[in-house]
Amino acid sequence: MGLFDFLKKGEQKPVEQPKTGAAKDSTGGFFNQGAAGQPAAGATAGMDTYTVKSGDSLSKIAKNFYGDAQQWKKIHEANKDQISNPDLIQPGWVLKIPKA
Numbered sequence: 001m002g003l004f005d006f007l008k009k010g011e012q013k014p015v016e017q018p019k020t021g022a023a024k025d026s027t028g029g030f031f032n033q034g035a036a037g038q039p040a041a042g043a044t045a046g047m048d049t050y051t052v053k054s055g056d057s058l059s060k061i062a063k064n065f066y067g068d069a070q071q072w073k074k075i076h077e078a079n080k081d082q083i084s085n086p087d088l089i090q091p092g093w094v095l096k097i098p099k100a
Contacts, residue, residue, distance in 0.1 A: 062074070077098075078095075082095075
């Protein structure tokens, strides 16, 4: 028994990972998930959601979802309520991503 075992209190249970069919991005994160790795609220049958990370752009997100950076306009159209300038998106924003 080590020092840390002595300090542990209570029963430890493994953390259950969310079971989603979301696609992984290049950083190992999941698309279609909001903050804290949970599925983002507001996802509908015809839409996925994506939480913007530092360094993201609409064209980069479109490339990941659609395989074509030129499809950024679809994402912009679906999020006109929060994106006034498509060149200025902010980390933490949860964007609606129309399904291809």
